[in-house]
Amino acid sequence: MMISSLWIFLGLSLTPVAFALNNGVGLTPAMGWNPYNAFLCTTTETQYRAAAQSLISLGLSTLGYKYVNLDCGWQGKTRNSTGGFTWDTSTIPSGIPALSTFVHNLGLKFGVYSDGGVFACDFVGGTAHYLGSLGHETSDANSFASWGADYLKYDNCYAVNSTDFVDFNPPISTHYTAMRDALAATKRPIVFSICEWGVQDPARWPASTVGNSNDIGPPVSWDNLFRIINQLVPITQFAGPGAFNDLDMLEVGNAGLTAAEQQTHFAFWAAAKSPLIISTDLTSPSTQTLNILKNTRIIALNQDSLGKSISFKRRYTNDHDVWAGPLADGSTAAVIINWQNSSRSLTFNLADVSFSSATATDLITGTSVGKLTTSYTATVAAHGSIVLKLSGGVAAPAPTFTFYNAAASTNTLAGGANTRTVSSSVTVVGFVGNGGTLTINNVDGGAAGGTKTLSIDYINGDFVFGNTDCSNCRNAFISVNGGAAVQVQMPISAQSWDILFSGYLVSLSGFKAGKTNTITVSNPNAFAPDFYRIGVSV
Numbered sequence: 411m412m413i414s415s416l417w418i419f420l421g422l423s424l425t426p427v428a429f430a431l432n433n434g435v436g437l438t439p440a441m442g443w444n445p446y447n448a449f450l451c452t453t454t455e456t457q458y459r460a461a462a463q464s465l466i467s468l469g470l471s472t473l474g475y476k477y478v479n480l481d482c483g484w485q486g487k488t489r490n491s492t493g494g495f496t497w498d499t500s501t502i503p504s505g506i507p508a509l510s511t512f513v514h515n516l517g518l519k520f521g522v523y524s525d526g527g528v529f530a531c532d533f534v535g536g537t538a539h540y541l542g543s544l545g546h547e548t549s550d551a552n553s554f555a556s557w558g559a560d561y562l563k564y565d566n567c568y569a570v571n572s573t574d575f576v577d578f579n580p581p582i583s584t585h586y587t588a589m590r591d592a593l594a595a596t597k598r599p600i601v602f603s604i605c606e607w608g609v610q611d612p613a614r615w616p617a618s619t620v621g622n623s624n625d626i627g628p629p630v631s632w633d634n635l636f637r638i639i640n641q642l643v644p645i646t647q648f649a650g651p652g653a654f655n656d657l658d659m660l661e662v663g664n665a666g667l668t669a670a671e672q673q674t675h676f677a678f679w680a681a682a683k684s685p686l687i688i689s690t691d692l693t694s695p696s697t698q699t700l701n702i703l704k705n706t707r708i709i710a711l712n713q714d715s716l717g718k719s720i721s722f723k724r725r726y727t728n729d730h731d732v733w734a735g736p737l738a739d740g741s742t743a744a745v746i747i748n749w750q751n752s753s754r755s756l757t758f759n760l761a762d763v764s765f766s767s768a769t770a771t772d773l774i775t776g777t778s779v780g781k782l783t784t785s786y787t788a789t790v791a792a793h794g795s796i797v798l799k800l801s802g803g804v805a806a807p808a809p810t811f812t813f814y815n816a817a818a819s820t821n822t823l824a825g826g827a828n829t830r831t832v833s834s835s836v837t838v839v840g841f842v843g844n845g846g847t848l849t850i851n852n853v854d855g856g857a858a859g860g861t862k863t864l865s866i867d868y869i870n871g872d873f874v875f876g877n878t879d880c881s882n883c884r885n886a887f888i889s890v891n892g893g894a895a896v897q898v899q900m901p902i903s904a905q906s907w908d909i910l911f912s913g914y915l916v917s918l919s920g921f922k923a924g925k926t927n928t929i930t931v932s933n934p935n936a937f938a939p940d941f942y943r944i945g946v947s948v
């Protein structure tokens with residue numbers, strides 16, 4: 411996705427998508443190279459050719475990195491006399507068909523880039539006016555196929571009209587279905603990469619459509635990763651062979667992330683089944699860059715035939731996240747991210763992935779960790795991660811909860827907190843925070859009180875494209891019996907305010923025996939999510 415420099419400084423971010431075409435390609439996430447994060451819209455034919463040769467000479471193509479994809483800046487600005495798509499002959503002097511042949515002759519695959527709007531995106535504030543494909547879908551799809559394109563990245567600028575460069579609420583799903591159908595009609599298997607920026611929640615588009623993502627940069631920072639990881643929380647279930655959530659192109663090898671952050675980025679993207687599109691200058695990669703990109707165990711995680719994404723299991727706010735998901739051989743992949751800003755000893759509780767014991771392999775190092783019981787503790791770098799393959803997992807006993815509806819009349823709503831009807835079966839309490847508080851009364855602390863696990867069902871539709879204090883999340887501060895409030899960072903539950911996240915877990919102490927406990931939710935300086943119910947472990 412292409413954004414103007416203005417956007418970058420505003421910190422806005424966009425979202426590409428992989429779009430199911432049922433054409434036999436895209437059954438596992440695409441792997442390849444795209445220039446954008448390194449060269450923006452000024453990539454030359456020489457650089458495209460060099461990148462293709464680097465994929466071969468560096469041994470990347472044999473690991474699966476096959477696609478050499480164009481991004482913005484290659485296109486012409488006017489169509490030819492018969493209305494055909496053209497290229498900029500100063501940028502691509504030998505022409506697109508010759509470049510495509512060059513790439514194919516190396517045994518690689520060739521990707522083109524266009525836009526579903528009137529003009530394409532650019533990096534000069536929308537003034538370049540490169541060709542877009544709106545209204546020319548059939549003819550352009552035929553041109554791309556005739557050039558031997560194997561992949562189309564389809565952007566979203568000028569979606570509304572010829573003056574509105576970037577619109578965050580364009581009526582555009584038909585732009586994507588029109589091109590999807592035009593590509594299908596060519597009969598050439600072409601991966602359709604929807605660069606829709608996530609603005610219309612394309613992961614939820616009907617009928618075997620899509621997955622989703624978000625502009626990672628440039629420039630990239632650790633905060634961008636936090637934003638994208640939160641954005642993924644409500645849509646992991648949509649990933650599957652043929653349609654994957656696209657978390658955006660890789661920043662491995664680029665300035666802005668530490669080595670540990672790049673490793674976490676790569677492993678998380680892989681385990682979430684995002685396309686792995688290298689987007690750095692491959693003419694002089696560091697050993698560190700190549701070590702990350704060439705990790706065959708992490709690549710295998712990405713290319714696993716089951717195609718299921720890891721999903722959000724548990725957040726220990728400001729400390730670590732636990733994500734996990736199934737693999738084709740029946741094992742489980744787990745990714746534990748260290749949110750702390752320093753190297754530390756991190757304990758992963760197996761119960762957070764519903765196991766009491768399992769046999770583990772560290773997929774970053776390849777080391778067998780052996781049989782784990784209850785937990786695993788390792789030293790993890792600042793913003794580093796633990797990536798495990800867990801086999802032979804023994805199920806942990808599932809906790810049971812007593813649920814308290816937030817909107818129950820026995821609760822205390824104060825300072826503006828109010829009920830909101832979501833559906834015939836769900837009423838939530840909103841306007842919690844900024845003075846509003848929700849207090850759940852008469853909570854049962856059981857015979858002993860002490861520490862309890864809470865399981866929270868909530869709605870948070872506060873999605874963003876730029877970094878905020880809590881990007882694609884909201885903070886709640888929860889206190890038991892008036893004790894110290896504990897910060898709980900809750901990711902979005904959807905990109906709308908009508909879909910629940912169920913089962914956000916947090917452990918809190920301070921419960922007394924018996925049924926006179928209170929749980930109070932607040933936020934002194936921002937809004938918390940809307941709460942449906944809170945379960946307290948029995």
Ligand SMILES: *[C@@H]1O[C@H](CO)[C@@H](O)[C@H](O)[C@H]1NC(C)=O
Nearest residue numbers: 490491492493494495496553
């Ligand atoms: C116009 O462009 C299309 C697509 O590249 C091509 O097939 C056609 O031959 C071109 N027409 C002329 C007159 O150059």
Ligand SMILES: *[C@@H]1O[C@H](CO)[C@@H](O)[C@H](O)[C@H]1NC(C)=O
Nearest residue numbers: 569570571572573574575577
């Ligand atoms: C283009 O779309 C924008 C946003 O909807 C609108 O404000 C503007 O008036 C439109 N311009 C034209 C020429 O239609």
Ligand SMILES: *[C@@H]1O[C@H](CO)[C@@H](O)[C@H](O)[C@H]1NC(C)=O
Nearest residue numbers: 727728729748749750751752
């Ligand atoms: C890490 O450092 C940043 C920048 O100082 C700070 O905003 C953030 O809260 C810190 N994170 C943790 C988990 O301490």
